[in-house]
Amino acid sequence: MVYFIVFVLQAIFNVLKVLEIKYSVTNRTKPLLINSVLISSLTIVVSFYSLEELFSGNWKIIFSYVAGSVVGKWFVLKYEHKFIK
Numbered sequence: 001m002v003y004f005i006v007f008v009l010q011a012i013f014n015v016l017k018v019l020e021i022k023y024s025v026t027n028r029t030k031p032l033l034i035n036s037v038l039i040s041s042l043t044i045v046v047s048f049y050s051l052e053e054l055f056s057g058n059w060k061i062i063f064s065y066v067a068g069s070v071v072g073k074w075f076v077l078k079y080e081h082k083f084i085k
Contacts, residue, residue, distance in 0.1 A: 002049055003064040009046040010068025013039065015076040022080070 016039045023032040046065075053061035 002053055003061065006046060006049050006053075006061060006064045007068040007071075009042055009049070010065050011072035011075065013042045013046060014069050014072030016042065018073060018076040018080075 016035055020032065020035050020039060023035060050061055050065055
């Protein structure tokens, strides 16, 4: 279950990071600020779950973390026309 949580949260985190860059370039302040709050919140949660597993000796969590990152970036780049108008 922890693998799935880390995967999903990391994917969402990376979607938000790509959108943060897009919002910065297009000078969209309100979405950028909301996005920044979400990024900060997700950073705390995904770090907690990932580090908790790493400190208990579960190195396999790294694969879930990296896979979530890749899938999140792929998703937002493939479907960016639905996110950025």
